[in-house]
Amino acid sequence: MKINKATYIISSPEFEKCPLPDKSEFAFIGRSNVGKSSLINMLCNNDKLAKTSASPGKTQLINHFEITSSRGEGAHTSTFKWFLVDLPGYGFAQVSQRSRRRWEQMIENYLRKRENLTMVFVLIDARHSPQKIDIAFLENLKTWKTPFCLIFTKSDKENQRTVNKNVKDFLNEMKKTWQFLPQHFITSAVKKGGREKVLTFIDEVNQQVE
């Protein structure tokens, strides 16, 4: 799959204000500073698309981007439009109890009610051993029956052995409470690692919902 165009559409303070649900939607979420905006920019080949955070945890908005992608060659090329969503991250220490509650409500509403939501990518920092906060967030997705995959980010910051161990440990931790493990990807925004795999996956999923 090739991305032809990525356009910022709108930032919404709540689920009800999101754009009309007329396209397949892929949302990205994870701990604040996990590399969400960097990954989105890497996937779209546009360093200025999602703002990489100077002040993490500040923006509590649902950010919609419209993506035009294409597949095939020459006369067989077909194009497809879908939404990519940058969700506000969790686990930022310096936020008040009140704004944390607000975040929880907004995310729960969005993930439970957004009817065109095809898949959520949960980003996990590949440099660390399994973190409680990520495992706990996945438990919410289980309750809400939200389809998701995992993306292990910043893989360039550790050697491959450590990354593989962290991924394995995370999946093993999940096995304690999950009957099936989700699909997972390993990426680096700096080295553009994992880009083709994630894009091909999105395209395959989109072909099923088209």
Ligand SMILES: Nc1nc2c(ncn2[C@@H]2O[C@H](COP(=O)(O)OP(=O)(O)O)[C@@H](O)[C@H]2O)c(=O)[nH]1
């Ligand atoms: N080396 C490396 N740094 C990254 C990568 N992804 C993000 N970063 C850095 O991590 C910090 C947080 O990234 P950002 O995309 O703003 O995280 P967000 O808060 O999840 O949106 C920034 O300083 C990025 O440059 C990566 O794949 N490799």
Ligand SMILES: [Mg+2]
């Ligand atoms: Mg960000």
